[in-house]
Amino acid sequence: MANGSEIIRLVSDRQDRDQFRRKNWVGSFEEYLDIVHAHPEVTRTAYQRLYDMILSYGVEKVRIGRETVNQYRFFDDPDGGGKDAVFGLRDTLNQLVNALKSAAKGYGIERRVLLLHGPVGSSKSTIARLLKKGLERYSTTDEGALYTLGWADENEPDNPDLVHWCPMNEEPLHLIPQRFRADVESQLNDDRTDDDHRVRIEGELDPFCRFIYQQRLRKYDGDWTLVMKDVRVKRVILSEKDRVGIGTFQPKDEKNQDATELTGDINYRKIAEYGSDSDPRAFNFDGEFNVANRGLIEFVEVLKLDVAFLYDLLGASQEHRIKPKKFAQTDIDEVILGHTNEPEYRRLQSNEFMEALRDRTVKIDVPYVTTLADEIKIYDKDYNNQTVRGKHIAPHTVEMAAMWAVLTRLEEPKHAGLSRLQKMKLYNGKTLPGFTEENINELREQATTEGMVGISPRYVQDKLSNALVTHPDSRSVNPFMVLNELESGLKHHSLINDDEQKQEYRDLLGVVKEEYENIVKNEVQRAIAADEEALMRLCGNYIDNVKAYTQREKVKNAFTGSYEEPDERLMRSVEEKIDIPDSRKDDFRREIMNYIGALMIDGKRFDYKSNERLHKALELKLFEDQKDSIKLTSLVSNVVDAETQQKIDVVKGRLIKNYGYDDESATDVLQYVASIFARGDAKRE
Template identity: 60%
Template sequence: MGVAGADTLFSLIKQKQDLQSYRERHWNGTVQDYMEIVLGSPRVARNACQRLYDMILAYGFTEYTRHHERYVHYRLFDDPIDHGRDAVFGLDASLMRLVHNIKSAAFGYGTEKRILLLHGPVGSSKSTIARLLKKGLELYSNTAEGALYTYGWRSDLGASGPEAVQWCPMHEDPLHLIPLESQEAVYAELNRRMGPKDYRIVHTGSLCPFCRKTYQDLMTAYDGDWEKVIRHVVVKRLVLSEKDRIGIGTFQPKDEKNQDSTELTGDLNYRKIAEYGSDSDPRAFNFDGELNIANRGMIEFIEILKLDVAFLYDLLGASQEHKIKPKKFPQTDIDEVICGHSVAGHEPILFRSQEGIAWTTMERLHERFSPSCEGLEVLAHDLETSATRWTPVRSVIRHRFTGEMLTTDQKWGVVETTPNHSIYDRSGATFYPEELHEVLAARRIQSFAPVGALFIDVAGAIPGFVTCETRIAAGGGPMTRPSRPGWARLGLP
């Protein structure tokens, strides 16, 4: 292919590049520049709940009536970002309640002090909804409507380059730099420029310990001259990213022996203690816990009901007071949305207790062990070691589900689940019953045949193939994938 072929690929890459958009997302400026931006568009200073609500509305919605009841369908949950890969179907009523709670939090009606708990059976799209909210926030922060900003400190005014600036570890809003005595007047002016039906721009907290020390040191050096202090401040555009751990965090319970609350609120950097001489110096602390890095955005707690009790104290302060308590430091303000999210009752399950190993159903397991799960273990797949092992159960929770259950009939077993419950295949990869997964399928290609041609159903003449027949699984439910008209598949058990 040579150089000409490489030029072709380079030209394809260049066509997708948008240098202007890149420069806008990587904008740097001064505090004065940021003040001009905020005065022109006060919505830049929104809190996390307000930004999340605006993001959902930015994707649009449609209203419809069913059985004389009004419903709102929010297009974000159609997953327009990934062309419907994570689309959620049939949950408009539940999603309406979710968005109403987010709207209430945006207007400061009280739900901003609550955890958004997505509660339902396995496979009821809880993690999918959380994933859509995170993806939506990421993309929204890349747009002009979703722009937000943070700041850093340049100790040497003559220095340049990426290492010359120490960025705020918690991505705080530059408005936090406004002196306390001036904050009321500044926020009153911003709200005066908002529409009468808009929510109010509110102060979201004070400086984090690192920025507070830097600010106080500079105020001392300049004898209290605030204008000279902010010359050391560099403001930049903040783009949220889960992969870069900027504004979006994810926390998952693990072995309680290897996990503590420092994963939420940060930990000491022992290497820097010798450099700064004290373990209470914020420069010797890593503010990289999930609650720290999720500031200005949202954090997802996977299996939040399985958290150890030690984490609940951090969650209580984070949700009720919007504060966290890093080790050796005072309570620190945070501004983020906290979202957390848990099989058919007659499904058989193998368990181990003090009485030995036995089979039972999920429903009976709940009846027996819901008061206390002490000594209860079940077989679980370890994703890290790709092995199945006995795993302690912390709680057994029962959920109600009124939708259609699907039976997945595989060669090595049958299981009945909700449509989007994840299931392991032979290779250990996961699939979902609603994806209509099949081992082998052959399709009738009709478009290539000439008009008036004679069609022969070759699949119907081959033993073992199933066309439009719906097979009944051992569990009594229909197959997840009966063949559609024009299709044929192997009739494997």
């Protein structure tokens, strides 16, 4: 066991002091100008920095139908281990990044509020959290470096602990007087051709820095160069926790809302020291707009803001300025990101007093996921292991919960003969006869509310958690436990008050249960028919008979040695399993022989597994032959002889080995499938 000194040495060996020094660099204004000349990207605007941060993680080109679209790796949350990864919202994320790109290039969107709009639990907050965390990490890298200014103390100019740092972490180039900026830009750019990384000096000093700047100008009789010797520049690391460059504003009730939370407030204790409440040294520039300068401000439920706050928001977005109490308009440079749900947005649309805000808003819809595979990924972040909290999660448990959630979000298809379940499968990539990629796109375009209504992933996650703790005697959690939790929770669902809607969701649970029944029946059938040698014997027997049939020959009986007519009953018993009608049996048999012949020409050996339809037919045939010998239905009566139990144990072992079940869930699923067959037998009788 390691002792204290070994643990300290472990940390010591892995620390990077050079990186620490780079992050905590402090220098002169002249040194900063050298940095700008060599690396002009340090002067980027907040939008440019955010856009570059996203691109720094890479972009994949993904083929969707006939179109090629971008997939930004940043939203997979690589630095966070995928905990905040966003799934199934490729169009939404592309729209967001395109808006940031437009803002970064100065095409106008930088003067708008980016509004993420969607139902509760649709990843709006996750996207905002990702962007904030991404900016924080990016600012710690050499590529994402940015700097701010401070003022040496008049009495102890060489004391680094007495530097008066800018409270808004603004760009040091604001110290360049307006009349010299064009020439300074020309010198710094040095005929640079890359337009995206040209230095542009925009904005003015904040009230605090402006006050000290003018004070020092008077001290040095207007000599700007002497003033610059008092300037210190340091690197800034953005941090939400430290309230540096990342701000978050959450509305409170009307009685407790105060505009100073956005733009700062007077420090009354310092008024006695400086003699005036309009002295910037007696003001706390600690409002969310102040601290978010150079980075990003997130407005949680932005449309719940009191009207009084909207003036600050409108000025901040359109003019890039805020109005602190007792001071003139102050320049800011930050991304303004808000998010809201559907009811609040409808209220915005109907409120004529909000017209100015609507005009300054870029709405980006963030719907629920409507693709099953992506919905499953959302829950796999928490339930991606077969064992969670000491309990085994049976196969298809998460899948069935996700299937129900997606079904609640889909509109009933207008296409005749197409069910909502089939529509979901089409969206998930399954092919159905008569449906092309264009048809599927038409289905999506016809839907007006798809993804904006339905069950939230949070509700499903809550019920999955409930299922894990409400069955103390069970070592395994199966789909029925979770589906029952989902159904019982509908009675008290706080967001669903319509009884018809609740009944619709219950009906969809019935659809999911029926689909689960088909899935597990197929799995048990395959487990029973997973005898490789028996399948190969059956396949060989079938092919021998098909070959004789197509060539009008006889088949040699392996037992008697005599030649007999091809076994029509055997061939049809296989073909009927995949719905080959009697009128097409000849075509199917010739197709199989042509397939085998083509393989032989290429020098390849025929394997029944390579032909999906034949493989499925053989498995179903073998299952039918072995089902009665295994006597699976005897499980229902709990009267099982030793020989049958041995065969059932073999099937159970295959379920555990090949399909991810444990002993308890494999027993449960066998008993469930046995009850299905027992019901079927009873109906036939």
